Amino acid sequence: MTDAPDLELPRGIALAWGVAANPQRGPKREMSVERIVEAAVEIADAEGLGAVSMAAVAAKLGFTPMSLYRYVTAKDDLILLMQEEATGLPSEETLTAGDWQARLTALYREQVEQYVRHPWVLEVPITGSPATPNSAAWMDAGLAALADTPLSHEERLSVLLLVTGAARWTGIVLAGYQRAERDGGLSGVDITAREDAMFRALITADAYPHLRAAIDAGVFLDESDPFVFGLERGLDGVAAYMDVVAQGRTVERVPLMPLEDADIADDKKYREARKAVRDAEKALRDARKLERQAARDARERRARVRGDS
Template sequence: MTEIEPPELPRGIALAWGVATNPQRGPKREMSVERIVDAAVELADADGIGAVSMAAVAAALGFTPMSLYRYVSAKDDLLLLMQEQATGLPPETVRELDGWRARLLALYTEQVLLYQRHPWMLSLPINGSPITPHSSAWLDASLEALEATPLSADERMAVALAVTGNARWCGIVQAGYTEQARGSGLGPDEVARRESELYDRVITADEFPALRRAIDDGVFTSPSDPFRFGIERVFDGVAAYIDFLDRGAPAQPVTDWIALDPVELSGDRRLKDAQKAVREAEKALRLAHKAERQALREARERVARAAKSR
């Protein structure tokens, strides 16, 4: 029976694990993968991921772009290594905390801070599971925090992904506000106030009643952290489910993935045209309802004026 050999590690992942072959010769001793990645991260932290190119990194180090390719053969590999370095390892202090909830909240908080320090990481694509050492360490820390619970392996992974996902979403929104503040010269509070004022101009009670009430209640200028509230409620649900299992109740696995019908991915032109027609019809219906609400409001005003004039 022939054994199937495991797939070869892509060079970027091999570099991250320190098992890639080094170039036989380089331009100078001062050149190394570590120095290249350090320079790239500095560029990204200062000017965003758009400032990172092989030419820019080479210029920062005083070498030619071709010299870099001896060490990092593709920009995608460089981006992976940049992400790995910026991610770092989870703080050891997390392991000293008591209970799964405290440990997961600490990991969530540290990940949010990580995105604040390196917002360019949020623009990098997610290409499958984290296979690099540092990314694996964060996932391992979340799973370890849940090992003493009755959750199954699948359930522990689901909770770990919820923590990571919530932290990333919080990071995306905060990075957006930070970028607005940087571009406009306004402080974060001023950006939020201006955003609230813009919503105030276009959101009507007729068309978006719930959102209008939220604006009037000051949600966009509130000091409350909606992301912290959200993750705490996630933990409440996990705690309730753990208690459910501790009382001997059966597990409740969820195996139905949300997925498109494969036909939608086939590129069938008639299907795409039909879907476009549906979107246009829905838009026309929304506009018709808006016109109806406007006409109703104006009719009420006419009736009220007529009643006053009697």
């Protein structure tokens, strides 16, 4: 830990960094924050994040819930420590995978593996930048991969966000399919075949011409990895940007998109205006649906007329 000696750390963050004060009293039998977190992770891995409670963890360890509160004073702190445990550290193989693109791709793959191994982590709300040791280690590894590039520190962080965002989205999708396989007793091949059949039955060339063309081309049965393809093309774009920077040219950075103004979010007239926009968008979608149906009907009538003549 460095700097800011007057900073009062939240209890969960202090526990993660190992600088929280130990409880003065505790159960006679051995108890520790580490044991509590390990037990909670085991419950989440087996039953999901919703199954984790102080009572459930205490029961698994053979203690009373009050015993746990001497070590972890709030469930939010416990979830933070569980996330830290599940995140782990990047492997040595990933840290030395090759050039910056190879290292970032390896970091991406390893993060996806962590999400698939502990899918409940994806349910933990994002409330800000990570401030725990393992999370910091992943960030440091990504920035280290870009250390010898001509990018600024801000640009390196932006590239890291591209990689971690891709990993999280891939993890969400793969964890969902994994859950579907487990709950439905189907293999991944079975699920994709069923999805392809469903799309072929529902998607028409009249209503969705480009999607239908993709379906006919077999995109939902293709075995290549669309997520890695997207990441690699994104990194190719970063490489092209590096060439621009190396030539001494400057590119204007886009300002951060502002979040909706919280000061007016509860204003009645503002809420009514937002609802009116949503209603109008829905009406437009419905009108376009009617238009497509009318076009199909017109084609059918014209075909019948031609047939009768």
